[in-house]
Amino acid sequence: MNIDSRIARLRSLDREHIWHPFTQMADWAKSDPLIITGASGCFLKDVRGGWYLDGVSSLWVNILGHRRREIDEAIKAQLGKVAHSTLLGMANEASSELAGKLAALVQKSFGAGRLTRIFFSDDGSTSVEVALKMAFQYWAHKGEKQRTLFISLENGYHGDTLGSVSVGGVDIFHSAFKPLLFRTGKAPSPYCYRCPLGLSRPGCGLECAAALERLVEANRDTVAGVVLEPMVQAAGGMIFFPAGYLKRVSEICNRHGVPFIADEVATGFGRTGKTFACEHEGVVPDILCLSKGLTGGYLPLAVTVANDKIYNAFLGGYEELKTFFHGHSYTGNPLACAAASAVLDIFDKEDIPGMAAPKAAILKNWLRDMETRQFVGEARGLGLMAGVELVADKETKKHFPWEQRVGWKVALKALEKGLFIRPLGNVIVIMPPLSVSQPNLERMLEVIAAAVSECAG
Ligand code: PMP
Numbered sequence: 001m002n003i004d005s006r007i008a009r010l011r012s013l014d015r016e017h018i019w020h021p022f023t024q025m026a027d028w029a030k031s032d033p034l035i036i037t038g039a040s041g042c043f044l045k046d047v048r049g050g051w052y053l054d055g056v057s058s059l060w061v062n063i064l065g066h067r068r069r070e071i072d073e074a075i076k077a078q079l080g081k082v083a084h085s086t087l088l089g090m091a092n093e094a095s096s097e098l099a100g101k102l103a104a105l106v107q108k109s110f111g112a113g114r115l116t117r118i119f120f121s122d123d124g125s126t127s128v129e130v131a132l133k134m135a136f137q138y139w140a141h142k143g144e145k146q147r148t149l150f151i152s153l154e155n156g157y158h159g160d161t162l163g164s165v166s167v168g169g170v171d172i173f174h175s176a177f178k179p180l181l182f183r184t185g186k187a188p189s190p191y192c193y194r195c196p197l198g199l200s201r202p203g204c205g206l207e208c209a210a211a212l213e214r215l216v217e218a219n220r221d222t223v224a225g226v227v228l229e230p231m232v233q234a235a236g237g238m239i240f241f242p243a244g245y246l247k248r249v250s251e252i253c254n255r256h257g258v259p260f261i262a263d264e265v266a267t268g269f270g271r272t273g274k275t276f277a278c279e280h281e282g283v284v285p286d287i288l289c290l291s292k293g294l295t296g297g298y299l300p301l302a303v304t305v306a307n308d309k310i311y312n313a314f315l316g317g318y319e320e321l322k323t324f325f326h327g328h329s330y331t332g333n334p335l336a337c338a339a340a341s342a343v344l345d346i347f348d349k350e351d352i353p354g355m356a357a358p359k360a361a362i363l364k365n366w367l368r369d370m371e372t373r374q375f376v377g378e379a380r381g382l383g384l385m386a387g388v389e390l391v392a393d394k395e396t397k398k399h400f401p402w403e404q405r406v407g408w409k410v411a412l413k414a415l416e417k418g419l420f421i422r423p424l425g426n427v428i429v430i431m432p433p434l435s436v437s438q439p440n441l442e443r444m445l446e447v448i449a450a451a452v453s454e455c456a457g
Contacts, residue, residue: 010035039066042436055421057433060266062297065435071296071342078338087332095332101344109275110284117311119304120332124265125159127289127302132163135225135259141313141322147224151215155189155236158263167227170236187212191239193378209248216256226253227261231277234266237427238387240380250283259286269293270353270434273383296343301336356384356434359441366445375456386430390456400426413451
């Protein structure tokens with residue numbers, strides 16, 4: 001089959017049968033999307049043989065590059081043993097080995113004996129869903145069934161299942177489902193560039209954290225947990241926390257005896273410059289949600305890691321019905337666990353956050369420069385995770401009208417120059433694999449700067 005007929009065939013199969021996520025399919029039918037057929041390192045190859053820098057780490061999952069030899073080999077070796085067996089009623093070698101390695105990594109970051117129990121699921125949303133059910137049932141076992149209220153943040157994003165949408169706070173994604181959601185308490189987003197309380201740093205005294213504490217106090221008998229994305233509200237627009245905010249929230253949870261649930265689905269595994277983002281402020285959650293980078297971006301796998309206090313509340317006689325009633329068909333899938341084991345071996349042998357540090361410094365300098373440009377309101381980042389918020393007017397911080405799709409136009413322009421990025425509205429997201437080379441990162445930043453000048457101007 002010649003290349004044109006192959007492309008025509010693949011395009012028509014996609015158009016006729018695939019419903020793409022977060023996509024207006026009427027537009028999609030008119031578009032000419034990249035069709036990926038291969039990858040190497042930080043680049044994706046399309047059906048025409050063109051190479052594109054993977055500037056969003058294939059939706060924030062890839063940390064060590066594509067086709068990393070050790071991960072490829074670990075999956076192949078596992079295929080020679082067993083692809084899947086259930087964790088309901090039996091154990092499997094791959095998930096046990098991974099659990100040991102993950103417990104070691106988590107304890108290295110958070111201290112021995114702090115977060116010990118690993119519950120497997122399939123993706124970021126389910127890791128949060130599990131955390132919510134765990135926290136709720138923990139209270140029920142302690143005789144406090146009335147504790148049903150989760151407190152979370154405006155602009156938070158925790159996934160697309162109904163529980164994780166309930167604790168989410170991104171209107172454009174979540175408002176359509178409001179009638180289906182359970183009630184939560186929403187604290188203001190620590191979005192300093194557009195402070196929802198109309199205050200400014202440093203004189204604000206972190207009033208946003210004080211507001212969260214008031215919410216906890218006002219609901220002291222019904223709060224089941226506080227859930228947030230530590231250090232950065234990613235899908236909400238790459239909103240980075242002011243210094244001290246995360247620590248304050250953790251202290252509030254400790255003071256009030258409320259489980260603190262850290263959703264490190266996007267930030268885990270070195271993305272922000274530390275293995276886990278909580279480490280930036282020396283904070284230890286009661287429940288930790290991880291996915292995305294766990295398998296290096298190879299296969300869907302997630303974990304919800306709980307401390308002993310939570311776990312022990314579920315122990316009891318069979319007839320007490322204290323069992324955690326949750327599990328999926330693919331819980332602890334051996335292929336995905338083998339991939340994750342290989343990733344953790346690499347974390348053990350190499351200093352992955354350290355390796356990313358010089359590149360994070362390049363990114364930081366670039367952000368500083370971008371912020372001086374005309375249509376850039378704020379350019380912010382931590383580690384190899386950054387966002388450039390484009391504005392129509394720098395003085396008034398006026399947004400570009402959303403229908404103008406400026407962020408999307410910047411992404412299209414970048415694609416012409418061999419870079420794949422995906423914006424969040426008018427925030428340009430920068431999230432290459434941590435293994436990106438310095439020249440490739442510099443090229444990526446150059447392309448984005450040029451695309452912003454062309455499109456925003
Ligand atoms: N939590 C956070 C912080 C996320 O960024 C995401 C996805 N971007 C999720 C949860 C949901 O993960 P998934 O899409 O794998 O369900």
